[in-house]
Amino acid sequence: VLILMSVASAVGYAALTQLLAPRAGRWLIWFLPLPLLGFSMLASAGVFNAHIAPALAADPATQDFLALRGPLLGGALHGVFAIGGLLFAAANIVLAVVLERRRLFEFPFAAALAIGAIGIGLHPMLGPILRSVGFGFFALAYLRLAVACWRRADLGA
Numbered sequence: 001v002l003i004l005m006s007v008a009s010a011v012g013y014a015a016l017t018q019l020l021a022p023r024a025g026r027w028l029i030w031f032l033p034l035p036l037l038g039f040s041m042l043a044s045a046g047v048f049n050a051h052i053a054p055a056l057a058a059d060p061a062t063q064d065f066l067a068l069r070g071p072l073l074g075g076a077l078h079g080v081f082a083i084g085g086l087l088f089a090a091a092n093i094v095l096a097v098v099l100e101r102r103r104l105f106e107f108p109f110a111a112a113l114a115i116g117a118i119g120i121g122l123h124p125m126l127g128p129i130l131r132s133v134g135f136g137f138f139a140l141a142y143l144r145l146a147v148a149c150w151r152r153a154d155l156g157a
Helices: 002-024 027-031 033-058 076-101 107-121 128-152
Strands: none
Touching: 002 033, 033 076, 033 107, 076 107, 076 128, 107 128
């Protein structure tokens, strides 16, 4: 599922680049891979938390690997997880600003995208209600973005 979502995101970001590049400038071409990279890093952390961590926690011989000062989370891996969430949030906040300034969608949806990205990027530190709100806002914003792209596409050609 992670690979499928990454490929789908890459295709979506490539299409979005084509739509925005004439109006936003060439810098956008370099910017759009950042949300994808952040998503992949963040999703990898989710895979770790969903599958690897429970397996390590189930065996007393490997439980120490999960300690915050242990060999996994006490080292570089913990930083990679944090960087993924922060990169994802920051890149989607910038994307929300670009989309609103280029009038691809309205301010409330740009705000929903920014709030949702923060909720997703920081989700390990948030409770389940705030996490759900973040994911909901994010999904709503991306559905609105899809509608805006479809409306701007020349589907009759």
